[in-house]
Amino acid sequence: MASFEITGGRRLKGEIVPQGAKNEALQVLCAVLLTGEKVRIEHVPDIRDVNKLIDLLKLLGVSVREDRSALCESGRAFEFQADQVNLEVLASPDYREQAGTLRGSIMLVGPLLARFGQAVVPQPGGDKIGRRRLDTHFIGMERLGAEVEYKRGAYMVKAKKQLKGCYMLLDEASVTGTANIVMAAVMAKGTTTIMNAACEPYVYQLCTMLNSMGAKISGVGSNLLTIRGVKELHGCTHRMLPDMIEVGSQKGDDLYVPAQEHYEIERFMDGSIMTVADAPWPGFTPDLISIALVVATQAKGSVLIHQKMFESRLFFVDKLIDMGAQIILCDPHRATVIGLDREHKLRGVRMASPDIRAGVALLIAALSAEGKSRIDNIEQIDRGYQHIDERLRKLGADIRRI
Numbered sequence: 001m002a003s004f005e006i007t008g009g010r011r012l013k014g015e016i017v018p019q020g021a022k023n024e025a026l027q028v029l030c031a032v033l034l035t036g037e038k039v040r041i042e043h044v045p046d047i048r049d050v051n052k053l054i055d056l057l058k059l060l061g062v063s064v065r066e067d068r069s070a071l072c073e074s075g076r077a078f079e080f081q082a083d084q085v086n087l088e089v090l091a092s093p094d095y096r097e098q099a100g101t102l103r104g105s106i107m108l109v110g111p112l113l114a115r116f117g118q119a120v121v122p123q124p125g126g127d128k129i130g131r132r133r134l135d136t137h138f139i140g141m142e143r144l145g146a147e148v149e150y151k152r153g154a155y156m157v158k159a160k161k162q163l164k165g166c167y168m169l170l171d172e173a174s175v176t177g178t179a180n181i182v183m184a185a186v187m188a189k190g191t192t193t194i195m196n197a198a199c200e201p202y203v204y205q206l207c208t209m210l211n212s213m214g215a216k217i218s219g220v221g222s223n224l225l226t227i228r229g230v231k232e233l234h235g236c237t238h239r240m241l242p243d244m245i246e247v248g249s250q251k252g253d254d255l256y257v258p259a260q261e262h263y264e265i266e267r268f269m270d271g272s273i274m275t276v277a278d279a280p281w282p283g284f285t286p287d288l289i290s291i292a293l294v295v296a297t298q299a300k301g302s303v304l305i306h307q308k309m310f311e312s313r314l315f316f317v318d319k320l321i322d323m324g325a326q327i328i329l330c331d332p333h334r335a336t337v338i339g340l341d342r343e344h345k346l347r348g349v350r351m352a353s354p355d356i357r358a359g360v361a362l363l364i365a366a367l368s369a370e371g372k373s374r375i376d377n378i379e380q381i382d383r384g385y386q387h388i389d390e391r392l393r394k395l396g397a398d399i400r401r402i
Contacts, residue, residue: 179206298340
């Protein structure tokens with residue numbers, strides 16, 4: 001198991017190129033199963049979760065070729081061809097083991113069901129940030145005419161007849177649930193209408209890619225999607241967006257983070273304490289809540305951080321408290337941060353990364369702390385951030401992988 005050793009307190013400066021979006025990658029890579037023709041995907045991030053999904057596609061019989069000439073700091077380019085998919089692999093121990101360690105494996109269900117009429121996926125792994133139910137995915141599949149059975153730790157989905165389009169209202173605007181249902185519906189008979197669809201950029205990108213493959217999806221970018229089923233899809237070239245979780249402010253065409261000696265937390269107009277809460281797109285993304293919390297520890301003033309969408313994502317704050325941060329964990333969803341304007345700097349400690357976003361938040365805290373910190377279990381950070389140590393060293397950070 002690898003760790004990061006960080007000596008904090010260095011001022012960072014320079015330029016980096018953002019990686020391709022992890023959450024988009026987990027969707028568009030699964031979409032290659034919808035056709036037997038070649039699909040080229042560019043700007044693919046070199047991170048653990050994406051690489052594990054590519055290995056899973058290979059296990060299913062998908063031909064994968066990396067275009068080495070396109071390799072650059074911002075990502076990679078791959079050509080996929082799913083013309084010899086072996087469905088017998090779905091019953092193999094290797095498939096169960098590999099798919100069970102990857103949350104993104106759930107995205108295989110939609111395309112496998114659409115093209116082959118069946119899919120199997122074990123209860124997927126991923127971050128330990130509380131319950132992440134899959135009801136939206138499978139209720140949507142059932143509405144399209146599939147049968148879903150949970151047996152021996154795996155979901156088995158089967159269409160006895162051709163999937164048939166229908167009207168559905170999603171009980172939650174699930175990003176992965178929307179994407180999975182869209183991929184299942186693109187070759188269903190008739191028209192599918194999805195109300196309360198997620199409209200995050202990841203879903204927009206997936207729908208744009210599917211339309212370039214010959215799908216007929218309208219309302220892209222809104223929470224009302226209409227999908228007219230087609231008989232088959234074709235190959236395409238798709239370029240992924242930069243990861244919006246990795247970058248956060250903009251100046252012209254560049255993302256710009258200015259250096260400031262002091263940060264002050266605003267209050268509401270009536271003088272009450274500011275609240276930062278997550279929400280579905282276009283609200284504040286839950287993946288940046290952990291980072292906002294760490295930044296607040298170094299600012300002047302107080303703020304209530306309200307993590308509404310996941311029930312265990314704030315439990316990493318005990319590590320920040322060990323570093324000297326002034327935080328009151330009110331309950332699993334809320335934490336009050338008392339920013340001390342750097343009067344009392346964080347101190348280096350040894351800690352472990354519990355999940356992707358908390359891990360990178362702890363890394364930011366370690367970079368600003370006095371002394372040496374060590375972060376164990378950095379495989380969690382590697383799941384979502386491409387060569388993060390190398391890129392931070394280019395900005396002047398003192399960080400090494402041990």
